[in-house]
Amino acid sequence: MTREVQAVILVLVGSAIIRITIDDTFLNYVKEGMRPWLLLTGGALIAMGVLAIVDVFRGERGKKDDDEPEHEHEQGDDHAHHGPRSAWLLLLPVLAIFLVAPPALGAFAAARDLTNSSPSGAVAPPLPPGDPVEVYVSDYVNRAVWDFGKTLAGRTVAITGFVVPNPDGGWWLTRMSLACCAADAFAGKIQVVDPPEGWEEPPADTWAVVTGEWIPGGGTNSDTAIPLLAAENIVQIEQPVNPYD
Amino acid sequence: MSQDVDATPKEKRWRIGSLELLIIGLIALVLGQQWIVTFFTNPALQTASTIFVSIVVQAMPFLVGGVLLSGAVTAFIPASVWQRVLPKNKALAVPVSGCAGMLLPGCECASVPVAGSLVSKGVPASSALTFLLAAPAINPIVLVSTFVAFPGEPALVLARFVASLATAIIVGWIWLRFGQDSWMRMASRLHLVGDTKFETFRRTAAHDFLHAGGFLVFGAAIAAFINVIIPAEWMQSVADNPVLAIGFMALLAIVLSICSEADAFVASSFTQFSLTSKLVFMVVGPMVDIKLVAMQTGIFGRRFAMRFAPTTLVVAIAMSLIVGGVLLT
Numbered sequence: 376m377t378r379e380v381q382a383v384i385l386v387l388v389g390s391a392i393i394r395i396t397i398d399d400t401f402l403n404y405v406k407e408g409m410r411p412w413l414l415l416t417g418g419a420l421i422a423m424g425v426l427a428i429v430d431v432f433r434g435e436r437g438k439k440d441d442d443e444p445e446h447e448h449e450q451g452d453d454h455a456h457h458g459p460r461s462a463w464l465l466l467l468p469v470l471a472i473f474l475v476a477p478p479a480l481g482a483f484a485a486a487r488d489l490t491n492s493s494p495s496g497a498v499a500p501p502l503p504p505g506d507p508v509e510v511y512v513s514d515y516v517n518r519a520v521w522d523f524g525k526t527l528a529g530r531t532v533a534i535t536g537f538v539v540p541n542p543d544g545g546w547w548l549t550r551m552s553l554a555c556c557a558a559d560a561f562a563g564k565i566q567v568v569d570p571p572e573g574w575e576e577p578p579a580d581t582w583a584v585v586t587g588e589w590i591p592g593g594g595t596n597s598d599t600a601i602p603l604l605a606a607e608n609i610v611q612i613e614q615p616v617n618p619y620d
Numbered sequence: 621m622s623q624d625v626d627a628t629p630k631e632k633r634w635r636i637g638s639l640e641l642l643i644i645g646l647i648a649l650v651l652g653q654q655w656i657v658t659f660f661t662n663p664a665l666q667t668a669s670t671i672f673v674s675i676v677v678q679a680m681p682f683l684v685g686g687v688l689l690s691g692a693v694t695a696f697i698p699a700s701v702w703q704r705v706l707p708k709n710k711a712l713a714v715p716v717s718g719c720a721g722m723l724l725p726g727c728e729c730a731s732v733p734v735a736g737s738l739v740s741k742g743v744p745a746s747s748a749l750t751f752l753l754a755a756p757a758i759n760p761i762v763l764v765s766t767f768v769a770f771p772g773e774p775a776l777v778l779a780r781f782v783a784s785l786a787t788a789i790i791v792g793w794i795w796l797r798f799g800q801d802s803w804m805r806m807a808s809r810l811h812l813v814g815d816t817k818f819e820t821f822r823r824t825a826a827h828d829f830l831h832a833g834g835f836l837v838f839g840a841a842i843a844a845f846i847n848v849i850i851p852a853e854w855m856q857s858v859a860d861n862p863v864l865a866i867g868f869m870a871l872l873a874i875v876l877s878i879c880s881e882a883d884a885f886v887a888s889s890f891t892q893f894s895l896t897s898k899l900v901f902m903v904v905g906p907m908v909d910i911k912l913v914a915m916q917t918g919i920f921g922r923r924f925a926m927r928f929a930p931t932t933l934v935v936a937i938a939m940s941l942i943v944g945g946v947l948l949t
Contacts, residue, residue: 379639381830388833392680404674412681419684423826461834461918466642468676468837474653475660477670483663484670487848489856493888554769554885557674558847559878598892 376462378431384465385424391472392417400472402617403479405556479618482539482579485549485562490598492516492563499526507533507586512550512563513620519565519602520595527589534565534604535615538581541566546577547601548585552620563620566593570606584610664848672844675877675911679729679836684829686730690737691825695817699742710744714792717747718785721754728756728880728912729836733828736806736919745801750792753932756880756906757784766902769884775947776895783903783943787936794931805921828919835918839911843877859892869897870937873905880906896944903940908933 376384395401396413405413471477492513499522502508510532518526536548539562547564554561567574567585577583587606594600649656660666706713724731735752739745756762758781767777812823858868869890878886883905887898906912908929917925 377638380642381826383639383642384830385826388680392677395677401677403670404677409678409681413677416681416684419688420829423822423829426822427826459831459834459918461838462830464834464837465830467841468673470649471669471673474649474656475669477660477666477673480667480670481663484667489853490892555878556678558671558678558843558876559883559886 376460378427381462382424382427382431384462385420385427387424387469388465389417389420389422389424391469392420395472399616400476402619403477403557406553406619407617479614480551480557480560481537482549484560485537485539485547485551485564488560488562490561491601492520493598494521494596498522501526502530502532507531509533509535511620512536512548512565513552515565515589515604516563516602519589519593520597520600523595524589524591524602529588531586531588531607532604533584533586535582535584535612536565537614538577538579538583539564540576540579545570545575548583548604550620551618560619564601565604566601567609568603568605571609574606574609582612582614584612586610668844668848671847672840675840675843676837679840679911683729683733683832683836687733687825687828687832689724689730690733690828691821691823693734694737694741694812694824695821697741702738702741702743706743706747710746710796711793713744713747714750714796715789717743717751718754718788718792721751721756721785721788722758722760724751724755724759728906728909729832729915731755732912732915732919733832736828737824739804739920740806744796745799745804746792746796749795749928750788753791753907754785754788757788757903762880762884762906766884769888773895776899779899779940779943779947780902782947783899783936783939784906786943787903787907787932787939790935790939791928791932794935795928799927803921803924803927805923806919831918832915835914836911839877839909839914842910843875846875856892859890862894862897865893865897866900866937866941869893869901870904870933873901874909874933876905877909877911878905895948896941899944899948900937900940904933904936907936 392413395404396410396417401409401413499518502510508530512534515527515532515534518524534548536550539547539549541547546567548567549562549564551557551560551562553559565585567587568590574583585604585606586608587604590603590605593602660669707716721731724734731752734755735748738748738751763777763781766780767774770776812820812827814820814823858864869887873883876886883902887901890898890901913925913929916928920928
């Protein structure tokens with residue numbers, strides 16, 4: 376790999392990172408808090424690449440290569456001047472970002488996650504005021520499964536998520552949470568009970584806001600328990616900018 | 621390799637080829653985009669590609685931070701500083717450099733290039749490797765995230781710290797006793813020396829990025845596909861057998877290649893597994909995983925990585941079991 380190609384790769388990787396950061400696609404992959412770091416990273420890579428291109432134009436490459444004795448190759452170090460062949464692999468994420476633009480994790484990933492929550496230990500505070508009150512899927516699951524639904528009883532909640540078909544019938548309103556990035560995402564699932572007409576078997580990955588009330592059932596104090604939500608109203612929506620909880 | 625005779629013409633040809641190859645390839649891909657995208661409608665492949673990109677994106681800031689730091693170490697810190705700071709006695713220098721790992725608040729992607737530049741600066745390999753292992757495991761950010769991920773289990777944070785530091789120091793000593801520097805084959809850095817310190821700095825950074833980055837991508841791709849391939853049902857049955865659980869969590873740490881700043885959250889999500897097996901996961905992960913071994917191969921060479929990674933793995937599991945047995949029961 377020549378210095379020109381190395382420089383181009385630096386610029387390409389940097390631009391791919393900047394691009395997903397400014398158009399918010401990065402939220403499909405990592406958490407919001409990464410934004411400034413990604414911008415700095417992309418900027419640093421582009422700067423390194425541009426300066427390397429300047430090097431090439433200044434004829435730095437020719438000078439250095441002639442100065443350096445050929446015996447470097449005796450070590451089999453065929454990337455001493457050229458950059459390693461492995462650096463070609465850096466084009467893969469660039470191509471993935473620009474050509475394929477992998478979507479946020481959906482029903483396939485959610486269905487693979489067999490656990491639904493983990494004991495939080497903390498006592499859930501009362502829900503904020505609001506009718507309906509907006510609740511995250513993971514919050515709802517924690518309150519229903521690990522706090523016996525005490526803080527949910529009698530409240531109307533509005534929950535945003537996507538559809539994952541339940542193999543045993545009906546469907547789960549689902550949203551993934553990230554610990555750090557999409558590699559460690561875990562799913563929170565709520566079984567939607569009594570959906571209104573037309574919502575009995577919606578296609579997987581349909582995003583919706585479900586308004587309804589908590590009803591007992593589905594199990595408690597278990598990391599596989601999937602709580603229930605009696606739906607009153609369901610509105611189909613576009614995928615939110617940040618697809619994760 | 622004595623291909624000096626034909627090396628020059630071959631290089632010339634390759635040199636002309638690679639830029640054109642890049643341009644032609646990119647044009648072909650852009651033209652064929654519609655066709656390529658149809659491949660990625662398969663949900664498993666789609667999920668794998670999302671996980672792949674997300675590992676790369678998540679690791680990039682840490683990798684770039686690491687290569688900038690390694691460039692700075694190379695360009696701005698004279699070699700004499702290390703001779704002054706580290707004890708003359710190499711065996712004594714190992715634990716000192718292990719504790720110095722607390723000072724680099726990054727993850728494993730950052731520590732590989734930094735360790736590489738330390739070695740090239742003449743720091744004894746045993747010390748640099750101990751630092752390499754300790755830094756991603758025991759820095760304050762990792763310990764705090766572990767504390768947050770396991771509410772009510774402060775002993776686990778201590779166990780992680782102790783087991784990781786012990787592993788790093790023991791592997792350093794093993795290297796000092798049995799290791800041979802000839803196993804390391806690092807790319808020559810002579811051509812990176814520029815007219816100014818800044819030039820050396822940015823060339824070293826770019827060089828390290830290109831070396832480690834390709835391997836990061838390779839590791840991320842493997843981790844993404846395995847992530848999608850392992851049937852989820854296997855997990856449950858494995859967790860019930862204590863020996864299997866430990867082996868499985870170690871294997872998972874190697875395969876998933878999660879950043880050490882996040883692995884505590886992943887470990888805590890395996891609620892059905894024992895605390896000791898989670899400790900194994902968190903001690904092994906920052907020291908031995910697919911992307912890390914790939915990066916070590918990129919910076920230090922294959923002969924090195926083939927010996928270093930298995931040794932580290934064995935010591936890491938042993939230390940986790942001992943420390944876990946004492947602190948987590």
